[in-house]
Amino acid sequence: MKRAAIPELLDTDSGTPAEISASLADLRRINRWFGGLATTQSLIERVASKLGTRSLSVLEVAAGPSEVPELVRTKMQKRRIEIDVTLLDRAASHFGNRSNGSRAVVGDALALPFADASFDVVCSCLFAHHLGPAELVQFVNDGLRVGRTAVLINDLIRHPLHLALVHAGRPLYRSRLTQHDAPASVRQAYTQEEMLELLEQTKAVKAEISRHYLFRMGVVIWK
DSSP, X not given: OOOOOOOOTGGGTOSOHHHHHHHHHHHHHXXXXXSHHHHHXXXXXXXXXXXXXXXXXXXXXXXXXXXXXXXXXXXXXXXXXXXXXXXXXXXXXXXXXXXXXXXXXXOBTTBOSSOTTOXXXXXXXXXXXXXXXXXXXXXXXXXXXXXXXXXXXXXXXXXXXXXXXXXXXXXGOOSHHHHHHHHHHHHXXXXXXXXXXXXXXXXXXXXXXXXXXXXEEEEEEEO
16 A cells, blocks of 8 residues: 555644544544554653663654653653653644643744754654655654654554554544544555665664554664
8 A cells, every 4th residue: 555645634723623622532542542652651661771761851742732741651650760741743722731741842843943962752653654754854863863862753554454444443533533634644654664764864873663553653763
């Protein structure tokens, strides 16, 4: 199945406030039930283990309502690992009503508004598939500039069976935006082989790609 770049409605804020809210709720359920949360936690744990550290500063790019990094932070605290999270998104309205104390910054994911080596790790969840090949290389390189250790990517794997499952799940979606965006996300996601080829064009020292539950890809890009 060839990759197809299909604009997603949620990206362009197409929809009423109620539709956008319902779509974000769909996204939260997808991350909780179908591997998103577990994949990010696995990646963070891998970096913490390799560094032998009990604390990490994390920049979450395209964070939106930021449920994934905040739930991961809570889970890691139970393992006695402290995660200091900074959120970045292109619009302040995407952060929603938060009361968790994480810093929130409005900025461009392809030109991160931070100094070199500002964070231990730069992380993203369900963002990479929105980027074309050249943009993905640009994002990783700027993430490597801002991060001291690694860039982490949690994203979908493009596969015909994955697309079939997404279509089968339509009755679960509460928003018409999700009904459009979910299959669009799979169609424009990368395969593991494509991701590896693109990462070879970056400034990374090494990239590790792992497969997770229900067609999730976890990538650790070491600086």
